[in-house]
Amino acid sequence: MSESIRFVDLIQSRIDGFFDARASILVSIADELAPIAAFSRDFLSGGKRFRALFCFWGWQAVRTAGDEPGADAAVTAGGPLDAVVSVASALELFHAAALVHDDLIDNSDTRRGAPSAHRRFERLHDQEGWQGSGATFGTGAATLLGDYLLILSDELFDEGLTQTVSASARRSARAEFNRMRLDVTAGQYLDIFEEIGWAGRPDADQLARAERVIVYKSAKYSIESPLLIGASLAGATVGQLDALRRFGLPLGIAYQLRDDLLGVFGDAEVTGKPSGDDLREGKRTVLIALTRQAVPAGARATLDELLGDPDLTPQQIQTLQMTIRDSGAVEKVERMIADNVAIAIEALDEAPIGPAARAQLRELAVTVTRRAS
Amino acid sequence: MSESIRFVDLIQSRIDGFFDARASILVSIADELAPIAAFSRDFLSGGKRFRALFCFWGWQAVRTAGDEPGADAAVTAGGPLDAVVSVASALELFHAAALVHDDLIDNSDTRRGAPSAHRRFERLHDQEGWQGSGATFGTGAATLLGDYLLILSDELFDEGLTQTVSASARRSARAEFNRMRLDVTAGQYLDIFEEIGWAGRPDADQLARAERVIVYKSAKYSIESPLLIGASLAGATVGQLDALRRFGLPLGIAYQLRDDLLGVFGDAEVTGKPSGDDLREGKRTVLIALTRQAVPAGARATLDELLGDPDLTPQQIQTLQMTIRDSGAVEKVERMIADNVAIAIEALDEAPIGPAARAQLRELAVTVTRRAS
Numbered sequence: 001m002s003e004s005i006r007f008v009d010l011i012q013s014r015i016d017g018f019f020d021a022r023a024s025i026l027v028s029i030a031d032e033l034a035p036i037a038a039f040s041r042d043f044l045s046g047g048k049r050f051r052a053l054f055c056f057w058g059w060q061a062v063r064t065a066g067d068e069p070g071a072d073a074a075v076t077a078g079g080p081l082d083a084v085v086s087v088a089s090a091l092e093l094f095h096a097a098a099l100v101h102d103d104l105i106d107n108s109d110t111r112r113g114a115p116s117a118h119r120r121f122e123r124l125h126d127q128e129g130w131q132g133s134g135a136t137f138g139t140g141a142a143t144l145l146g147d148y149l150l151i152l153s154d155e156l157f158d159e160g161l162t163q164t165v166s167a168s169a170r171r172s173a174r175a176e177f178n179r180m181r182l183d184v185t186a187g188q189y190l191d192i193f194e195e196i197g198w199a200g201r202p203d204a205d206q207l208a209r210a211e212r213v214i215v216y217k218s219a220k221y222s223i224e225s226p227l228l229i230g231a232s233l234a235g236a237t238v239g240q241l242d243a244l245r246r247f248g249l250p251l252g253i254a255y256q257l258r259d260d261l262l263g264v265f266g267d268a269e270v271t272g273k274p275s276g277d278d279l280r281e282g283k284r285t286v287l288i289a290l291t292r293q294a295v296p297a298g299a300r301a302t303l304d305e306l307l308g309d310p311d312l313t314p315q316q317i318q319t320l321q322m323t324i325r326d327s328g329a330v331e332k333v334e335r336m337i338a339d340n341v342a343i344a345i346e347a348l349d350e351a352p353i354g355p356a357a358r359a360q361l362r363e364l365a366v367t368v369t370r371r372a373s
Numbered sequence: 374m375s376e377s378i379r380f381v382d383l384i385q386s387r388i389d390g391f392f393d394a395r396a397s398i399l400v401s402i403a404d405e406l407a408p409i410a411a412f413s414r415d416f417l418s419g420g421k422r423f424r425a426l427f428c429f430w431g432w433q434a435v436r437t438a439g440d441e442p443g444a445d446a447a448v449t450a451g452g453p454l455d456a457v458v459s460v461a462s463a464l465e466l467f468h469a470a471a472l473v474h475d476d477l478i479d480n481s482d483t484r485r486g487a488p489s490a491h492r493r494f495e496r497l498h499d500q501e502g503w504q505g506s507g508a509t510f511g512t513g514a515a516t517l518l519g520d521y522l523l524i525l526s527d528e529l530f531d532e533g534l535t536q537t538v539s540a541s542a543r544r545s546a547r548a549e550f551n552r553m554r555l556d557v558t559a560g561q562y563l564d565i566f567e568e569i570g571w572a573g574r575p576d577a578d579q580l581a582r583a584e585r586v587i588v589y590k591s592a593k594y595s596i597e598s599p600l601l602i603g604a605s606l607a608g609a610t611v612g613q614l615d616a617l618r619r620f621g622l623p624l625g626i627a628y629q630l631r632d633d634l635l636g637v638f639g640d641a642e643v644t645g646k647p648s649g650d651d652l653r654e655g656k657r658t659v660l661i662a663l664t665r666q667a668v669p670a671g672a673r674a675t676l677d678e679l680l681g682d683p684d685l686t687p688q689q690i691q692t693l694q695m696t697i698r699d700s701g702a703v704e705k706v707e708r709m710i711a712d713n714v715a716i717a718i719e720a721l722d723e724a725p726i727g728p729a730a731r732a733q734l735r736e737l738a739v740t741v742t743r744r745a746s
Contacts, residue, residue: 022555029559029589032566036559101520105513130569132655132681140478140565143516144558147474147523151554154527158547174531181524182395185517186402186409192513193405196503216402282505308505 004360007056007085008049014089015044018156035141039120040149043096046112050255050368051095051226052088054248057357057364058230059084062240064354071356084233086160087173090153091226097149098184104142105192106281107310113272118142164233172232180225187217194284195308207289211253214286218259219252223368243351247344247361254340254369257333260285262373265321265330270373276317282308286336290329299323341369377733380429380458381422387462388417391529408514412493413522416469419485423628423741424468424599425461427621430734431603432457435613437727444729457606459533460546463526464599470522471557477515478565479654480683486645491515537606545605553598560590567657568681580662584626587659591632592625596741616724620717620734627713627742630706633658635746637694638703643746649690655681659709663702672696714742 023037063080064071102108103116110116115123122138130137157177161170190213198206227248228241236244262271263278264287278285288307292300306312306320324330348361396410436453437444475481476489483489488496495511503510530550534543563586571579600621601614609617635644636651637660651658661680665673679685679693697703721734 025552025555026559029556030563030585032570033559033562036562101516105516107509125569128570129573131572132569136480137565137569141562143474143478143519144562144565146516147519148555148558150520150523151551151558155551158531162544171535178524178528179398182398182521183402185521185524186399186406189406189409189514189517190403192510192517196498196505196510197405197501199504200502212403 003060003356004053004056004364007053007088010081010085011049011052011089011092012045014085015092016041018089018152019044022152035121035124036145036148039117039145040096040152042114043100043111043117043149044092047092047095048371048373049092050364051091051222053364054223054226054361055088055091055230056084057361058227058236058244059234060230061227061244061351061353061357061361062231062234062236064357065240065352067354067356069355071354080164080233083160083163084230086156086163087229087233088226090157090160091229093149093153093156094181097146097153098188100142100146100149102188104139104146105188108273108277108281110273116142117145121145160233166235169233169235172236173229176225176228176232180221180229183216183225184221187213187215187221191217191283195282198284199304203292206284206292207286210284210286210289213284214253214256214260215249218256219249221252222255223252224248237352240352243347243353246347247351247365249344250340250347251344251365251368254337254344257286257337257340258369258371260287261330261333262371264324267372272373276312276314276321279307279317279320280310280312287324287329287333290332291324291327294327294329295323337369341365376433376729377426377429377737380426380461383454383458384422384425384462384465385418387458388465389414391462391525392417395525408494408497409518409521412490412518413469413525415487416473416484416490416522417465420465420468421744421746422465423737424464424595426737427596427599427734428461428464428603429457430730430737431600431609431617432607433603434600434617434724434726434730434734435604435607435609437730438613438725440727440729442728444727453537453606456533456536457603459529459536460602460606461599463530463533464602466522466526466529467554470519470526471561473515473519473522475561477512477519478561481646481650481654483646489515490518494518533606539608542606542608545609546602549598549601549605553594553602556589556598557594560586560588560594564590564656568655571657572677576665579657579665580659583657583659583662586657587626587629587633588622591629592622594625595628596625597621610725613725616720616726619720620724620738623713623720624717624738624741627710627717630659630710630713631742631744633660634703634706635744637697640745645746649685649687649694652680652690652693653683653685660697660702660706663705664697664700667700667702668696710742714738 019037019041026033026037099111100117103111104118108116109119118138121141122134125134125137161174164170194209194213201209224245227244231240231244260278263283263285264276266273266275268275292303295303303320303323306316344365345362348358351358392410392414399406399410472484473490476484477491481489482492491511494514495507498507498510534547537543567582567586574582597618600617604613604617633651636656636658637649639646639648641648665676668676676693676696679689717738718735721731724731
């Protein structure tokens with residue numbers, strides 16, 4: 001994975017340079033804007049960079065499609081590599097924007113083991129002894145921080161396209177980016193809708209509805225779209241795009257199913273989120289839908305009552321975890337993950353792409369679905 | 374102004390067509406997304422379209438710079454007009470996004486006489502009898518609605534650039550758009566910061582600080598940038614851009630000063646916002662800074678205590694209005710408006726632009742600074 005590691009370094013230095021330039025503008029407007037610059041930088045340091053990596057390997061997959069097995073996919077800096085670095089960095093910025101607003105919407109206190117954006121602004125308010133409500137300031141400032149990151153992601157994406165020579169590659173990458181942003185916004189809305197609107201809907205639909213949220217909020221956005229954006233930049237054919245879609249979508253579903261398991265059973269030390277966080281938020285995931293299908297009516301009523309209570313005790317969390325595990329839902333989700341990964345790998349094997357990229361994408365598929373954080 | 378009226382019609386039909394296409398995508402994902410489509414359309418119907426008009430007349434100003442006085446600036450549909458219609462529509466979408474998040478941040482209940490976005494979603498929640506808190510759903514859904522509009526504004530802006538032939542015009546318009554978005558986000562942050570951070574700052578700085586908010590949150594964003602974006606699309610020279618800046622910035626300041634007066638003294642029937650709304654929000658405007666400078670310490674303390682109390686009674690609002698008026702601050706603000714308009718008009722008279730556009734921009738300058746809503 002040395003190529004991936006090198007790419008992640010390029011992403012970090014691209015993001016750092018971009019933020020430096022924007023921070024200069026902010027501070028030239030007013031010193032008081034320094035927290036916007038500082039927090040946005042913090043939220044973009046580290047992270048797993050999966051989106052950037054899928055974008056990069058989507059690009060490599062197409063760029064090296066004519067290579068013989070065993071060929072070296074290494075690229076030299078400058079030229080087209082600059083474009084994919086900018087575009088992949090833009091995807092990371094977009095993701096950070098989505099997380100800032102998502103934490104706000106879900107009222108989550110932590111992100112990657114540190115306070116979420118609105119909590120950081122709230123803490124700043126308290127430290128500085130400003131007037132009024134710290135929570136109100138935190139919410140307002142985090143709304144703007146998310147907007148700022150959203151705007152910058154677009155600016156950086158456009159910079160990447162400007163570095164791309166082919167007009168049809170630009171159009172195709174831009175169309176995929178636009179669609180991705182619409183999909184994820186729709187998915188986020190459906191996600192919060194499911195938490196409050198599920199009671200009026202037939203139980204039988206719940207699994208299908210949870211799967212729909214996965215597809216739009218996460219699967220397309222986290223894997224399929226970054227892959228296709230990268231591939232588009234390299235001038236992918238319709239056949240290549242289709243093949244990568246057949247790999248990316250099931251893998252994205254598997255990725256999110258792993259996330260759902262981690263949201264209930266993950267180790268807080270590793271995930272950086274409190275254990276059982278999804279239960280307190282009342283997320284209506286596939287895992288929950290499968291549990292509800294499997295347990296008797298009494299247990300289902302208790303589950304419905306507890307889910308979404310922000311004040312669940314560790315004891316109640318443990319009870320819910322046990323109910324979910326004993327229902328067999330965990331095994332079913334593990335099977336769904338394995339099945340989706342198998343479908344993805346099969347599509348990958350048949351895709352008309354470069355051999356080195358194929359091997360790297362196979363490794364990435366394992367990494368994103370077997371992770372602990 | 375028949376040219377302006379015709380342009381506003383083109384804007385509306387461009388926005389409608391664009392929303393139709395996006396609504397189809399949303400509903401193809403899930404029926405439950407219909408409110409996102411419906412509310413975004415509602416927020417984009419009507420409004421004064423000042424930003425679109427300044428963009429259009431900035432474009433016309435440059436496009437017809439060689440015309441003799443008395444020449445007809447009328448344009449035929451298609452070609453470059455399509456580009457400026459898309460770009461001007463994008464500015465209106467961006468503005469709607471900013472308003473949705475701004476109302477959320479300020480916790481405003483109304484916008485143009487109708488419920489603000491978060492209140493509409495909250496009402497929907499109550500009507501449908503969904504689970505959980507309507508306010509939480511309203512906040513989350515409005516955050517996403519703002520994101521959706523922000524993303525679409527960018528998509529439409531890019532469409533407009535795609536319709537623009539000159540690469541340097543594209544680059545220049547895009548750079549101005551990027552800077553505008555950064556400026557307004559910075560200005561919004563400074564705006565909420567002033568409401569909570571003013572107490573720790575020297576009184577003597579307050580006026581300068583209030584003026585800084587005006588420049589970034591409103592003046593550049595509402596007038597200068599739209600004007601420059603339009604001018605850029607038509608291939609403006611550096612000299613033309615400078616001249617339009619010298620017109621746009623002071624006019625934008627005058628525009629926002631009028632807004633500040635309306636925020637305190639405006640007729641709720643006409644503004645669509647409750648009378649004295651800015652006082653309840655505790656906005657630290659130039660008007661307030663001038664009042665604080667003019668009144669004795671006791672009255673200043675009372676003012677500081679009342680400002681920002683969301684539960685101000687109509688009686689207290691009236692008392693505050695009287696304090697502000699009696700301090701002479703209203704007259705001072707009126708003088709500032711007149712001075713800034715005069716500076717703007719002087720710059721306009723000297724600008725190397727088309728004669729018909731000059732006349733229209735002069736009319737617009739009066740409209741935006743003498744309005745009652």
